[in-house]
Amino acid sequence: MSATLAAIPARGTDRPAWAMTLILLAAMLAAPFLVGSYIVYLLSLTLIFSIVALGLNVLTGLSGQISLGHAGFFAIGAYGTGLLTQKAGVPFPISLLAGAVIATAIGAIAALPALRLKNLYLAIATLGLGTVIQKTLFEWQGMTGGGAGLELAPATIGPLALREAAPLYYVILAVTCAGIWCARNIGRGRTGRAMQMLRESEVAAGTLAIPVARYKVIAFAVSAFYAAIAGGLYAYLVRYINPEGFNTGLSISFLSMIVIGGLGSVPGSIIGAAFYVALPELFRAIKDAPGLVFGLTLIIVMVFLPDGLWSLVSRIRERSWQR
């Protein structure tokens, strides 16, 4: 069994993919020197949403569990990081991690309904969880400032103040790269394969001695961790957070990112996030046009590429392979 598995070439070791990745990374590193600060802001936003999408893809793409509550974890990351840094004076990197750890714990608890629920029932339960988190942040005015929102001073890492767009962008880029590396390893390792098994059939996974409940909890916890890290970075990108923004619409947007990009694929997560940020931006000047174009593209992509935009790339690659 292990011999036959070893005979299958591991995915993603082909040279063109590595070359493309390095070129893309170089372009991302050079970006702040080439484009204006608004574009750098949009790139940062894309990377932050990519982090959420990477985590959500572990949950939905790999494990097949739907969530409409990830805006809640994103919010916990944002408020956890912001409050710990602002009110308790904890250094930014530590509070970023602390916020994510809190969200991970809540994510693991959120997995408990998922042990029994499926599909739309799970979607509504997670949607409910997101609503509960959002309303709690709203009502806990003494701590969060409630509907007035929370303004944040620029983050500092050691002596370095992340006041300008570029330094913060590099921090976000570094975190995204770490996130991509982890997501790839989760996906290709034992955990990822167990998760794919439970996506295909929980019964079959159970008969192969895969502890279904444990992997569901892991999937929820991992994706909550990713969402909260992204939330913490987001809080310091925009430097003003309000519970109003972390609504069900945002959770649905996260889900649409991974489906548009490609379920269960790492590049798909990033493409989906870029699509979500860039497309409405192109039509920003015209009222109602961003929504119309974004919605139409969602429909067209789904009808013609039900497996997402990344499937187009792999389709082209396969074709050039055969030549």
Added chain:
Amino acid sequence: MIATLIVSGLAAGSLYALIGIAIAIVLRVTDVPNFAQGEMAMVSTFVAYELLHSYDLPWWSAILLSMVFAVAQGLVVQAVIIRPLIGAPVLSAVIATLGINIVLHSVAGIIWGHETHIFDSPLGDAPPVFIGGVPIPLDSAANIAAAVLVIIAFTLFLNRTWAGMALRATSQNHTVAKLMGVSVSRSFAFAWGLGGLAGGLAGVLIAPAVFLDTNMMGALLIKGFAGGVLGGLSSLTGVFLGGLALGVAENLVGAYVSGSFSDALTFAVIIAVLVLRPEGVFGVVRARKV
């Protein structure tokens, strides 16, 4: 006081139930939770508004024509977008309905603007009737009556007509339904048409109460889903009772516990119920072959 709250809760719950029925009937036949149901209803309500104000049609004929539009809208969406997605991952179809949702919202915004419009109802100014000393506003009574009528009509249709039985056969097994001579694609069309009708009714019933604008259906759609899931999407009665329970619970929690926290508390209750009854309170657990 409490009786009044329950009555208005039932009236709101009836509307959740109508949206829930629209979602349930589409979901059962096509396996797709339709996230565009709310905006489809919003557009048909705007069509009714347009017929009333630009063409000066009498109220009843405007409503009737807008319901025809609601059904046609469901049929067109199904034929153009959902049918090509048969066999694709369900999540792709879900995101496609989400796309429809966003498109309809923007289109309505372009045509009718995002400001609020007043949608008249012939029952709006009528004095309430008293039943057992409890004042019942006529529009609340109309909501409840409409939901009950739709439930009865849909149940009769599903159980007593050939088309309805074809629909149920499709919802159980596409292949076997085809072998029995049922046209699966016609069942799909029927389901979306009926869904459009139930949703459109909810739209024209809620519009007089909350003013007509493009955001009118957003919250209602989520409540429709939640009520349906609470009662159990596998039976129309379950969806109806789930919607009613949600409406009443929301009103009572809002009045006695916390106004702004009622959404969160209601959802907390729904999560708790689902953990105990994963298929909804009235849901039937379907045995599945592995």
